[in-house]
Amino acid sequence: MIPLSWYLIVSALLFSIGLFGLLARRNAVAMLMAVELMLNAVNINLVAFWRYQTPEAPAGLAWAVFVLTIAAAEAAVGLALIISVYRRRDSVIAEELDTLKF
Amino acid sequence: MTPSISLENVLAILPDLALLVLLIAVIVYNGLIADDDDRRNVGLVTAWGAAIILFGMLLLAFIYPDYSMQPTLHWGGMVVAGPVTLSFRAMFLIALMLTALLSLDVPELQRGSYFALLITATIGFDMMAASADLIMLLVALETASISLYLLVGFNTRSRRSTEAGIKYFVYGAFASAIMMYGMSLLYGVTGSTNIAVIGTMVGNAFAGVVPVEIISLLLVSAVMLVAGFAFKVSAVPFHFWTPDAYEGAPTVVTGFLSTASKAAGFAVFFRVFSAGVFGYPEPGRASWAWWAMLVAMCILTMVLGNFLAIWQQDIKRMLAYSSIAQAGYIMMGLVALLKSQGDDVPSAAGGGAAIFYLLMYVFTNIAAFGIIVLVSRKSNSTQMKDFYGLSRRSPWLALAMLVALLSLGGIPPTAGFFGKFFIFQAAVEADLWWLAAIGILNAFVALFYYLTVVKYIYLYRSDDDDVRITVSRAAGVGLAITIVAVLYLGIFANSAYTWAIEAAQNFVQF
Numbered sequence: 001m002i003p004l005s006w007y008l009i010v011s012a013l014l015f016s017i018g019l020f021g022l023l024a025r026r027n028a029v030a031m032l033m034a035v036e037l038m039l040n041a042v043n044i045n046l047v048a049f050w051r052y053q054t055p056e057a058p059a060g061l062a063w064a065v066f067v068l069t070i071a072a073a074e075a076a077v078g079l080a081l082i083i084s085v086y087r088r089r090d091s092v093i094a095e096e097l098d099t100l101k102f
Numbered sequence: 103m104t105p106s107i108s109l110e111n112v113l114a115i116l117p118d119l120a121l122l123v124l125l126i127a128v129i130v131y132n133g134l135i136a137d138d139d140d141r142r143n144v145g146l147v148t149a150w151g152a153a154i155i156l157f158g159m160l161l162l163a164f165i166y167p168d169y170s171m172q173p174t175l176h177w178g179g180m181v182v183a184g185p186v187t188l189s190f191r192a193m194f195l196i197a198l199m200l201t202a203l204l205s206l207d208v209p210e211l212q213r214g215s216y217f218a219l220l221i222t223a224t225i226g227f228d229m230m231a232a233s234a235d236l237i238m239l240l241v242a243l244e245t246a247s248i249s250l251y252l253l254v255g256f257n258t259r260s261r262r263s264t265e266a267g268i269k270y271f272v273y274g275a276f277a278s279a280i281m282m283y284g285m286s287l288l289y290g291v292t293g294s295t296n297i298a299v300i301g302t303m304v305g306n307a308f309a310g311v312v313p314v315e316i317i318s319l320l321l322v323s324a325v326m327l328v329a330g331f332a333f334k335v336s337a338v339p340f341h342f343w344t345p346d347a348y349e350g351a352p353t354v355v356t357g358f359l360s361t362a363s364k365a366a367g368f369a370v371f372f373r374v375f376s377a378g379v380f381g382y383p384e385p386g387r388a389s390w391a392w393w394a395m396l397v398a399m400c401i402l403t404m405v406l407g408n409f410l411a412i413w414q415q416d417i418k419r420m421l422a423y424s425s426i427a428q429a430g431y432i433m434m435g436l437v438a439l440l441k442s443q444g445d446d447v448p449s450a451a452g453g454g455a456a457i458f459y460l461l462m463y464v465f466t467n468i469a470a471f472g473i474i475v476l477v478s479r480k481s482n483s484t485q486m487k488d489f490y491g492l493s494r495r496s497p498w499l500a501l502a503m504l505v506a507l508l509s510l511g512g513i514p515p516t517a518g519f520f521g522k523f524f525i526f527q528a529a530v531e532a533d534l535w536w537l538a539a540i541g542i543l544n545a546f547v548a549l550f551y552y553l554t555v556v557k558y559i560y561l562y563r564s565d566d567d568d569v570r571i572t573v574s575r576a577a578g579v580g581l582a583i584t585i586v587a588v589l590y591l592g593i594f595a596n597s598a599y600t601w602a603i604e605a606a607q608n609f610v611q612f
Contacts, residue, residue: 008290015283022276031272038279042286049290059295063237067282070244074275077248081268084258088265094272097265100346 007048015041028085028092032078039071113169114176114183117159117191118228124151125221132214141212145202146576148217152199152224156192163188173608175234179296182234185605189457190231190369193464197362198224200465203580204472205354207479210257219256220358223249227366231373236285236295239370243281243334246366247274250359254351266350273333273343281330287323288379291316301377308381308389317388324380324392328399331374334367335429338402348422353478356418357471360425361464368432368460372453375440376609382444397437397537404430404544412551417474418484420551421467424510427548428463432456434541435525438532439609451531453606455524458599462509462517462591469584470506473499476571489555490564496571500559502585509588511552512545517591524599 014037021034043064050060086092112119128151132144163169173184198220205211205220226246233239251274255267292300304320329340336344348356383393407427414420439452474484476499481488493500509518522545529538573581591598 018279022272028268028272032275035272035275035279039282042279042282045283045286045290049286049293053290054293057293059237060289063240063286063289063295066237066241070241073244073248077251078271078275081251081255081264081271084255084264085268087258088261097268099261099265100269100350 004048004052007044011041011044011048014038014044026094028082028094029079031094032075032082035078036071036075039067039074043067110169110174110183111176113162113166114174114181115229115232116162117155117195118225118232120155120158121151121221121225121228124148124155125218125225127151128217128221129214132218135214141214141217142206144214144217145206145212148221149199149202149576151221152195152202156195156199159188159191159195171604175298179298180235180238181229181232183232184608185601186369186373186457186608187232189461189602189605190365191228193365193461194224194227194231194362197358197365197464197468200468200472200580200584201354201358201362203576204357204468204475206576207574208352208354208475210259211352211354216253216256219249219253223253223358224362227362227369230366231369233370233373234297236289236297236300239297239374240282240285243330243366243370244278246363247278247334250274250363253355254347254359256355257352260350262350263352264350266347269350270343270347277330277333277340280326281333284323284326284330287319287326291319291323297374297377297379300379304381305378308387312388320380321388321391325395327374328392328395331367331371332399335364335371335432336426337399337429337433338406338426339399341403341407341426344426345419345422348425349416349419349484353418353471353475353484356422357468357475360421360471361467364425364429364432365460365464368436368456372436372439372456372609375436376443376453378443383440384444393437393440396433396440400430400433400437400537401540402430403427403433404541408544408547408551411548414551415486416484417486417489417555418471420486420555421470421474424548424551425467427544428459428510430544431522431525431541432459432463434529434534434537435459437537438525438528438534439606441532441534443610445532448610449528449531450603450606450610451524451528453609454599454603455521455528457602457606458524458591458595459521461598461602462521462588465584465587465591466506466509466516466518469502469581469588470510472577472581472584473503473506476573476577480569480571486555486558487564489558490562491567492559494563494567495569496573499571499573499581502581503559504556505585505588507552507556509592511549513549515589515592517588517595520592520595520599524595 018034018037046060046064229242251271254270257263292303332340381389383389411423435452435456442449478484509516512518512522526538
């Protein structure tokens with residue numbers, strides 16, 4: 001059987017890619033995609049831990065389903081906010097959102 | 103295990119069920135009103151609903167003291183009822199009621215969905231304060247956060263509001279993704295999702311020799327959880343969203359965001375960390391590391407919040423930085439509580455002080471933002487100069503703002519003084535007198551910028567001295583409640599504090 005650590009490494013890599021995308025991307029839609037990657041990393045973690053640590057209790061699986069739901073809700077709200085910004089100023093580039101500053 | 107629903111189970115989430123009914127009522131009622139009619143009544147239904155639920159909940163707690171004073175687990179260990187849950191729920195319902203009242207005169211917020219989102223966010227806060235399980239906590243936190251993203255960006259006609267909404271959303275999604283990753287690691291280490299069970303397991307593990315990889319995983323997880331919670335309470339270094347979101351959001355929403363959301367963030371912060379999920383801080387132990395990190399964050403939050411607030415020319419932005427600083431004071435309560443939990447005789451003083459502080463902060467800050475709503479309605483801006491000569495334009499509003507600012511600054515006849523006093527007392531009791539000293543020095547810095555606003559209100563003149571500010575009855579009632587509560591909590595602080603300390607015993611025992 002594949003050891004648990006392999007899954008955790010994949011998850012950690014995915015999380016890091018998401019984190020990098022969030023910090024490096026300038027487009028708000030791409031940032032949203034990066035957040036989704038991070039949430040998928042969480043899901044890999046949860047399911048792997050469930051399978052290897054406590055296969056008899058379904059808490060990890062149930063949790064992963066909730067994370068999926070949360071990710072969907074977050075994407076819906078995020079896209080709605082992105083559209084409302086785009087309507088105001090024809091841009092979704094993070095640096096151009098600079099009305100509010102010090 | 104056969105699933106069964108007992109009366110106690112239902113009682114434990116009764117306020118949330120009632121809020122759900124209110125939510126449906128508001129949506130249905132909003133649908134019955136013609137599109138071009140005014141939505142004042144929808145807001146009134148929300149405010150009255152919140153008031154009725156609040157009184158019902160307190161009445162129930164009064165009739166069944168066992169139910170209110172004993173922490174009990176319900177719904178398979180998902181929800182914890184008890185005095186801590188009760189006190190936080192009371193704060194959220196008060197915040198909902200006052201926010202709904204103050205929103206009535208804001209034309210761009212007169213939409214049914216606005217009030218529905220306010221109630222949804224309150225349900226999320228309620229469940230956050232009541233959650234005893236990581237899954238429950240996560241779902242509740244996201245319910246609240248997602249509603250708040252929409253509320254901050256609600257005014258889609260305004261460049262500022264939409265920009266604030268998307269900034270809050272990006273930072274929020276970022277912080278919650280990190281927090282979820284930390285929680286998944288915690289689940290991996292312990293194999294449980296129940297906060298109390300994890301606390302016991304980690305406590306037992308720390309009694310023996312712990313493998314270094316477990317300790318490092320726990321530390322990584324602690325840092326990630328702190329990042330998520332610190333975002334919710336806007337503590338440095340996770341405060342970047344605060345000034346932008348607070349300035350851009352509709353002012354009423356800012357009031358709601360800065361009080362209820364902060365209180366809910368601290369509720370979960372206290373719940374998770376006081377359960378010993380990462381062990382209790384003792385010198386030489388690994389758990390000392392995250393505790394020291396919390397102390398550093400507490401100091402940074404106070405200092406940075408207060409010093410950046412001095413330079414602000416926009417009053418909403420100034421109050422945003424002030425609210426960062428206030429989060430620092432409340433974190434001092436958390437730090438003191440956690441430190442004393444490592445001692446032989448744990449003391450609940452830090453938790454009690456924080457609950458009292460949050461309660462008084464709900465009233466004070468909603469009052470301050472409510473007054474900003476009324477003053478800025480004519481000028482449509484929230485610059486400091488809009489407050490010049492406020493005492494001539496509306497003496498009562500000026501007086502109310504004076505009380506709110508004095509309370510934020512911590513001057514005696516108001517609740518803010520005792521809030522700070524109890525926090526510093528708890529810090530000294532936990533042998534953190536140096537932290538209390540930093541807090542006191544910070545309180546003096548804070549006084550400077552609060553009193554500057556008082557100076558603008560009473561001593562400065564403006565060109566439209568003779569332009570009266572009209573206050574509608576709903577807003578007047580809302581503001582009167584807050585000001586009376588601030589003065590009441592200031593004069594009779596002891597009764598509320600005794601209750602808060604008794605409630606906070608749960609943090610220690612549970």
